[in-house]
Amino acid sequence: MNNVLRMALVDPDDAARESLKKLLLGMDRLWLEAECSRYEFFSDVVAQTNPDIGVVGVDHNPRKALQLIEELRQTSPQCAILVVSRSTDGQLILQAMRAGVREFLTLPVGVEELMAALERISGQSEPGSSGRARRSNVIAVAGATGGVGATSLAVNLGCVLAARAENSVVLVDLDLALGDADVFLDTIPEHTLIDVAQNASRLDFSLLRRALTRHASGLYLLPRPIHLQEAQQVAPEDLQRVLGLLKATFSHLLIDLSKSYSPLDLQALKVADQVLLVTQLDLPCLRNVVRLLASLEELDEQLQEKIKVVVNRVGLGSNAISLRKAQETIGREIFWQIPNDYRAMIEVRNNGVPLTEQAPKASVTQSLVSLAEALSGQAPAESEVTAASLAGRWLSFWPGKAKVPGGG
Numbered sequence: 001m002n003n004v005l006r007m008a009l010v011d012p013d014d015a016a017r018e019s020l021k022k023l024l025l026g027m028d029r030l031w032l033e034a035e036c037s038r039y040e041f042f043s044d045v046v047a048q049t050n051p052d053i054g055v056v057g058v059d060h061n062p063r064k065a066l067q068l069i070e071e072l073r074q075t076s077p078q079c080a081i082l083v084v085s086r087s088t089d090g091q092l093i094l095q096a097m098r099a100g101v102r103e104f105l106t107l108p109v110g111v112e113e114l115m116a117a118l119e120r121i122s123g124q125s126e127p128g129s130s131g132r133a134r135r136s137n138v139i140a141v142a143g144a145t146g147g148v149g150a151t152s153l154a155v156n157l158g159c160v161l162a163a164r165a166e167n168s169v170v171l172v173d174l175d176l177a178l179g180d181a182d183v184f185l186d187t188i189p190e191h192t193l194i195d196v197a198q199n200a201s202r203l204d205f206s207l208l209r210r211a212l213t214r215h216a217s218g219l220y221l222l223p224r225p226i227h228l229q230e231a232q233q234v235a236p237e238d239l240q241r242v243l244g245l246l247k248a249t250f251s252h253l254l255i256d257l258s259k260s261y262s263p264l265d266l267q268a269l270k271v272a273d274q275v276l277l278v279t280q281l282d283l284p285c286l287r288n289v290v291r292l293l294a295s296l297e298e299l300d301e302q303l304q305e306k307i308k309v310v311v312n313r314v315g316l317g318s319n320a321i322s323l324r325k326a327q328e329t330i331g332r333e334i335f336w337q338i339p340n341d342y343r344a345m346i347e348v349r350n351n352g353v354p355l356t357e358q359a360p361k362a363s364v365t366q367s368l369v370s371l372a373e374a375l376s377g378q379a380p381a382e383s384e385v386t387a388a389s390l391a392g393r394w395l396s397f398w399p400g401k402a403k404v405p406g407g408g
């Protein structure tokens with residue numbers, strides 16, 4: 001399920017609102033953008049938060065609630081109204097429908113009934129109708145072995161994507177034991193994945209935001225847990241919900257996987273739209289790529305389409321296997337090549353500053369700029385064009401080159 005629906009909720013009855021919230025937040029694809037205890041304030045809340053769905057509990061005062069619904073039709077016509085009530089009064093249902101309600105749910109609501117209503121609502125708000133259903137791009141970064149550069153790539157790709165005003169980007173560090181994305185971003189996080197995972201079933205926007213650390217580049221980070229023991233406490237279902245909620249608010253979600261291909265990593269692979277499998281041009285790495293491709297594709301057929309092999313540190317040493325040979329060995333195209341630049345990369349890691357800042361003109365940086373563009377289908381920004389074409393030129397000098405960046 002790709003599109004998460006953002007909702008705002010109103011019910012002046014606190015207990016009813018709480019139980020409504022519990023019911024709705026149990027759904028993986030719902031995101032609570034705002035809640036409100038007064039009918040009078042709700043149309044302003046909707047205007048400000050712009051949710052996909054406005055949920056109105058009408059039983060507290062049906063007359064006022066119907067007035068509100070009519071007002072919402074005028075002020076926020078793009079917001080689908082879902083009414084929740086204990087009443088089965090045909091008159092009330094008819095009035096609600098006339099006022100412009102999209103769905104009327106009678107309590108207690110079954111999960112299937114709720115799912116069907118959400119399906120109908122999202123079906124009608126797909127792009128094209130109002131253009132409101134936003135699609136988040138989920139990119140998982142996996143490695144053929146430790147130290148291939150997966151984190152370097154994930155962090156710097158994140159910073160490149162975050163530099164564009166239209167993007168909002170979050171990076172999840174899923175290397176729960178040894179993850180170091182926080183070091184790359186020079187942050188000492190207060191909250192981590194464990195805080196949100198443990199509260200997954202009652203997670204709301206403010207709690208999630210508090211767990212995220214914002215880097216100066218604009219990239220948000222959800223760091224790995226601090227204590228080793230905490231790593232075991234994150235369940236795949238909790239992660240699924242956390243990722244679902246992040247997809248609701250961010251245009252790009254990057255996930256730096258661990259190298260253990262644990263149930264959590266597999267959950268992330270399932271959620272991902274694209275998987276970058278990072279390797280280097282040596283035998284142990286390429287052998288792992290072959291093994292990983294075979295195992296992962298057996299596990300989930302869809303992964304075959306999603307996985308893109310990225311060769312990192314191209315140009316490192318004269319003993320490297322040629323790209324052509326590598327391609328033959330793994331039996332699939334190499335999607336991208338990232339040049340070797342030891343100095344730039346080590347400075348990035350030690351100084352906690354992204355490549356775009358540390359070495360904006362370096363080939364390695366420009367290769368990542370073009371990669372970001374290829375992955376998200378965004379044309380390069382004006383200032384990026386010259387430099388990106390320079391990076392392409394760099395690679396065209398490379399002997400034994402199979403492909404230029406992004407070519408084909």
Ligand SMILES: Nc1ncnc2c1ncn2[C@@H]1O[C@H](COP(=O)(O)OP(=O)(O)O)[C@@H](O)[C@H]1O
Pocket residue numbers: 143145146147148149150151152153312313314338339340341342343345346349364
């Ligand atoms: N393109 C590159 N050129 C040179 N060194 C690199 C490159 N990419 C990564 N490195 C270096 O490789 C080491 C491991 O990188 P890291 O991102 O931590 O790998 P992983 O997350 O896969 O374990 C780091 O010291 C990093 O600076």
Ligand SMILES: [Mg+2]
Pocket residue numbers: 150151152175179180
């Ligand atoms: Mg790493």
